[in-house]
Amino acid sequence: MKVKSKISVGINNSGDNNIAMNFINGEFVNSSSNNFLPIINPSNGEQIGIVPLSNSDDLNSTVTSAKSAFKSWSQIPIKERAQVFFRYKNLLEKNINDLAELIHEENGKVMSEAIAEIEKAIELTEFACALPQFVVGEILEVSKGVECRIDKFPIGVVASIVPFNFPSMVPHWTIPNAIVLGNTMILKPSQQVPLSSLRIAELLKEAELPKGVFNIVQGANEVVDAICSHPEIEGITFVGSTRVAKIVYKKATSNLKRALCLGGAKNHLFVLPDANVEMASTNIAASMSGCAGQRCMAASAIVAVGNVDNIISQLCAEVKKFIPGKNLGAVISREAKDRIENYISEAEKNGAKILVDGRNIKVEGNENGFYVGPTVIDFVQPEMKIAADEVFGPVIAIMRTKNIDDAISIQQKSEYGNAASVYTQDGGVANYIMQNVSAGMVGVNIGVPVPREPFSFGGWNSSKFGVGDITGKSSIEFFTKLKKTTVKWNPVNKSNWMN
Ligand code: NAD
Numbered sequence: 452m453k454v455k456s457k458i459s460v461g462i463n464n465s466g467d468n469n470i471a472m473n474f475i476n477g478e479f480v481n482s483s484s485n486n487f488l489p490i491i492n493p494s495n496g497e498q499i500g501i502v503p504l505s506n507s508d509d510l511n512s513t514v515t516s517a518k519s520a521f522k523s524w525s526q527i528p529i530k531e532r533a534q535v536f537f538r539y540k541n542l543l544e545k546n547i548n549d550l551a552e553l554i555h556e557e558n559g560k561v562m563s564e565a566i567a568e569i570e571k572a573i574e575l576t577e578f579a580c581a582l583p584q585f586v587v588g589e590i591l592e593v594s595k596g597v598e599c600r601i602d603k604f605p606i607g608v609v610a611s612i613v614p615f616n617f618p619s620m621v622p623h624w625t626i627p628n629a630i631v632l633g634n635t636m637i638l639k640p641s642q643q644v645p646l647s648s649l650r651i652a653e654l655l656k657e658a659e660l661p662k663g664v665f666n667i668v669q670g671a672n673e674v675v676d677a678i679c680s681h682p683e684i685e686g687i688t689f690v691g692s693t694r695v696a697k698i699v700y701k702k703a704t705s706n707l708k709r710a711l712c713l714g715g716a717k718n719h720l721f722v723l724p725d726a727n728v729e730m731a732s733t734n735i736a737a738s739m740s741g742c743a744g745q746r747c748m749a750a751s752a753i754v755a756v757g758n759v760d761n762i763i764s765q766l767c768a769e770v771k772k773f774i775p776g777k778n779l780g781a782v783i784s785r786e787a788k789d790r791i792e793n794y795i796s797e798a799e800k801n802g803a804k805i806l807v808d809g810r811n812i813k814v815e816g817n818e819n820g821f822y823v824g825p826t827v828i829d830f831v832q833p834e835m836k837i838a839a840d841e842v843f844g845p846v847i848a849i850m851r852t853k854n855i856d857d858a859i860s861i862q863q864k865s866e867y868g869n870a871a872s873v874y875t876q877d878g879g880v881a882n883y884i885m886q887n888v889s890a891g892m893v894g895v896n897i898g899v900p901v902p903r904e905p906f907s908f909g910g911w912n913s914s915k916f917g918v919g920d921i922t923g924k925s926s927i928e929f930f931t932k933l934k935k936t937t938v939k940w941n942p943v944n945k946s947n948w949m950n
Contacts, residue, residue, distance in 0.1 A: 461649030493559030520663025
């Protein structure tokens with residue numbers, strides 16, 4: 452049976468199925484693998500295509516392409532490399548609706564969220580266009596007549612392994628910066644959402660990016676393993692769960708590669724009695740429900756300090772405005788829906804109180820879609836699984852504390868450290884909490900404290916392995932290596948040991 456999809460680019464539809472292709476040396480090509488996984492539209496549970504599980508042969512051709520393109524691409528001045536991304540940014544803007552529809556189809560998020568995802572991809576591309584202004588080198592006369600200068604060089608072929616939750620935005624954390632800085636890239640999309648990457652490849656080609664500079668290899672574990680051990684890949688960025696971030700970080704670094712691996716999250720929001728009720732309740736509802744809770748920056752735990760019952764009851768009213776199938780999208784798979792619902796049931800069994808229950812949701816007309824409604828759970832104890840684990844759904848666990856230090860210590864004990872935020876009107880208290888939480892991205896009266904460009908993105912603890920952040924100015928360190936050149940032209944002055 453032929454299945455329908457909105458995508459026509461990068462798809463082999465000559466047989467019975469739509470097969471997502473690899474993109475190597477500027478062309479869409481079939482994987483040599485005979486193993487495939489279905490691509491499922493989460494909104495209705497229907498299959499829209501299949502994705503090959505590429506193998507090391509596929510990877511070898513991809514690396515050959517990227518390696519050979521590196522020779523010429525790295526020689527082009529950065530200002531010229533950036534020009535490709537000015538054109539690409541215009542193409543993203545022109546095609547924003549098509550790109551968003553594809554995200555909606557393969558990921559299940561609602562159209563407004565998919566559009567916001569492309570808007571963020573555009574902002575990331577804009578930053579890359581400005582990179583020539585950021586990478587100006589350094590020069591100093593270090594001794595009389597002797598100059599030392601530092602230049603930044605690209606590192607070579609880099610690979611970027613990405614998760615399902617932002618099929619376009621997360622790839623744009625690395626593609627524009629890595630490439631403008633002179634590297635060539637291999638993208639390994641999530642096998643659950645392989646389609647958006649194909650349109651990215653098409654638009655980069657239309658923006659006249661030379662062949663081989665950007666490549667895609669579809670697949671899952673096997674090809675990631677091959678990436679981690681390929682001798683000609685110099686650097687690997689990974690974004691996904693902590694479990695896999697650890698595997699990739701260990702394999703990549705044991706093979707002497709540069710690696711930066713972002714993992715999962717459990718983000719705590721501190722709510723104090725003096726918080727602005729409307730701002731806190733609407734922000735928290737949006738933070739926990741947006742993208743069906745499948746954001747690494749989503750609010751997933753509230754630490755309520757003192758009596759904030761009025762804010763919690765307003766939060767319950769606000770989350771009910773997120774209607775599955777309307778302004779609340781589906782979660783990625785049947786397994787994800789079951790996992791999230793099991794967490795809720797287990798918390799209930801262990802004595803927590805479900806204030807708003809999103810289990811067993813059916814959306815009329817899309818009965819086979821994977822929907823979970825927003826869920827608010829009160830009186831959660833810090834030892835419960837729902838308090839500690841990343842649930843990755845539209846669920847918030849409320850823990851009650853009597854004082855600020857107890858609240859901070861709950862957050863500090865978390866395995867993760869991506870984001871934290873505080874709701875209060877008291878600047879001193881906000882400052883105290885923000886200084887003491889163990890998280891890389893913190894906010895005051897902000898539900899999703901994502902630092903926008905040029906500020907960099909990255910958490911602490913088991914939310915990130917490696918040095919530096921993945922975006923913004925910090926990414927320059929990852930994607931370049933420094934050459935230090937010392938020059939002497941005038942040997943006349945003999946006043947110093949260097950002469
Ligand atoms: P995942 O870890 O299952 O998969 C991520 C990537 O790793 C995919 O490309 C997948 O094919 C590959 N992979 C999976 N298992 C593997 C294995 N055993 N060996 C080698 N490769 C493997 O993550 P996901 O389910 O796609 O995404 C959700 C996770 O991503 C959540 O934990 C979320 O918090 C995290 N995430 C983190 C950030 C961040 O900035 N820290 C951003 C987005 C998503």
